[in-house]
Structure formats: C-alpha cells, structure tokens
Amino acid sequence: MTACKQVDLKTLARELLATGKVEVFIGYQVATQPLMAAPLIIHTALGASHAQQASNPDAERDLARKVDALIFDDRCEMNLVNYLHKFKDRKVAIVVKGCDSRSVVGLLQEKQVDRKKLIIIGAPCRGIIDRRQAGSEIYTACRECPVHNPVIADYVIGAPVPQPETPELSPEVEALRKLPAEQRWERFHKEMSKCILCYACRNLCPACYCKTCFADASKPKWVGRTDDPSDAMMFHLQRLMHLGGRCTGCGACVRGCPMQVDLRLYNDHLRSHVKQEYGFMAGMDEVAQPPLAMYGTDDCNEFIR
C-alpha cells in the first residue's frame, strides 16, 4: 500500500459529497440485526448542482443524517465492491477492507470500472467477526487473509494494522488434498447436496458481473432445475472455472450462503494452483495480466497425450 492520507470517515464523506467530488458514497451503517452491518449508499440529488443542493435544506439535512450514520468496525462483512457495477457512469467513493480492495483491483484489471471516477477509501481491518459463531471468532477467510491492509487506496481511515503470519494454503484444503479420490468425492457430493441453487454466491461475488449468467441461460440450459446434486455440481464447477485465477478469496460467497456450502475449499484449491503454477495472486496488481487470459508456450503438457 502506498502512503496516503489518514482521515476521518465521516469528515471525508461530508467533504467529498459537499464539494461534488463524488455523487455516490458507498459505506456501512449499523444493521437492525446484532453483529451485522448494512450497506449505506448516499446519493446527492441526481442532476442537481452543488449550489442547488446547498440551497435545499431538506436535502442537506437528509445528507447530513446519512453521513452521520456511517460506520466502520469489525461487523462490516459485506463486500461493497459489488455495488460498483450499479454505478458505472457516476463518480463514486467506496469503503474497502483489504480483501475488498483486491476485488477492486480485479475489476480495474478487467476494465470494469473507471479509476478516474472512483475514490477508494481503504479501511485496515483485523478480521470480521463471525456472527454464526455468536461473535466469538473471526471468519475463516479472515483468519487466513494475507491482506489486512488495503492494496489500493486514495484515503485510509485508521492506522495500518499488523499483518499476522498466514498459511500458504488453508489447512483444511491441505488435509482434503491428501485424502483419496473416493473421500474427496464424498465431501464434494455432501457440499453440493446442500445447495439449493439460489445463486446467492454468484450475486454476492464482485467477480461475477456477467449481464447474462450461464446459469440463467435457457438455450442451452446449462443448469437444470431439479434437486439432483448434479445440477448444483454443474453450476458450481462452471462457476469455479470462471473464477479460476480471478477469485480473491474475500469469502463473500461463503458468508452469504443460506445453506452453508463450503465453496471456500474449492476456490482456495484453484487459487493455490494458479499461484503455484503461474505465480499469480488475483487482485494484487492493477496492471498484471490474469493468467487464464494469456498463455505460455512452456506450460505443463504432461497431462496431454
């Protein structure tokens, strides 16, 4: 992370919105449920100039109230980067944690957002508390997170946090790799049998931004609508392939899954494969080429006759 200005979140938001530097501010507010934060999206009035905005006391008061509701703490689990797709042609400021900042870099790599219209507000983070564990622990993805401090930011709220040592590969994935194929299949079958094909994982994933997803296509119909686990397998295997070398491991899919399908296992496996094979970590370098979008003439050829 490059050295940049440390600022107060609310002061910054107020300033950015008042001066018209941004039209949309994406951050967090307290949610109605315990241990959760909800997204807070603050708009200035569409098409209104700053002068008009300032002369309307109602709008002014509303804006001030919303800015005061902004928070950042260890409940802010949502990956807000997903909202960038919805505000493509507007000037946006967004609050990102370390993991979310990698998602932003991924989108910059894939030319999905315009850096000139984007103000990134980095939030150093020690990990998000796992509400399913009644708040006693942080999420697994956070425990194994290699970027507690944002990799890209224009402003930073709060001091950088120390980066703990993290394993190269999640111990759970490592253990699973060592099991015989039979048992790996049993595990996969068990995870896939839980899936109800609600597509929450896809909808929450900042890397899943296709306007028409293969899962929604009816011609050809890639994913059937039965409760046969093979339908869930088709969906997840194909989605995993799409995320190969792109998934940053933010954990949004796992946190959002209503059936607790552990997709992390499979994404982690592919992520470590890509890192080992091509030395690439998704979402670290804005100008790097994603490995699955290029090729090498000396790539492994052993598996081909």
Place this chain on the structure above:
Amino acid sequence: MNEQHSEWQPRILAFLCNWCSYAGADLAGVSRLQYPPNVRIVRVPCSGRVNPGYILKALQEGVDGVLVSGCHPGDCHYLTGNYHARRKFRLLKELLDFVGVEDGRVQFAWVSAAEGAKFAQVMAEVTEKVRALGPNRRLAKKIGNPKSQ
C-alpha cells in the same frame, strides 16, 4: 437380446479440432485403421473453442468419458488457440481431480492431420482407460435420465 449386446460398453465423446485431429480421424478412416466404435465425434473449430462447460455437461448427460483433441502446440490454425486451451484444461483437470472425479474420465490429446495411426491408437487407449473405470456414475444426472439409473 444376446449376451454380447447386454454387456456394458463405454460411450465416449470426442471433441476434435477441425484442422488437425478431425483430419487425423479422417486419415485413420481412409487408411482403414481399426479403432473401437465407442467414440462419438463432435467437430469443433479449435480446441480453444471447447468450453469446459461442454465437457461437464457431457458427463452430466451420461457419457462415460470425454476426449478433447487439437493441433500440437505451435501448429494451431489460429496460432494460439491450443495454448489457451491447455491452460484452461489444466485448470479443469486440477478441479476435477480435487473434487474426486476419476482420473481418466476427461482426457486430452494432440493429434495432427498426418497422425492417422496415432489417432487410432489414442482412441484405443482412451476407450480402454474408460472401460477400466466403469460407467460414469459420479457426475451423471440421475433424475430424468433413464440411461444412468
């Protein structure tokens, strides 16, 4: 039905690139080379055109094995199609191995237009490997697919 007909035979789907492997299959044909009749061929413009989804969908629909074959590295009609395919298939293979799909269900080969004999040999080897694995039960859909009950 006699004994011979009721015996299980593997069904294999082969995606062959138009410029090399499909011509290789043609050469095997005109050379009168024998190879197992278990293979159904789908002609594709390039091995790089093969979406991993095609392979997965074929397995779900109940084929016992899938082969993807294209031009040798460096010989691609579109210059780099097979290089891109190689990375993609490496990832797919890594994923299928990890989830526990048997090694050999999905296979890859480079067969040039001049290699009619290699084509026949690859087909024989692929068929034998899939025969040894037995019917595809893991990824095949059970609901609404009488063939994979």
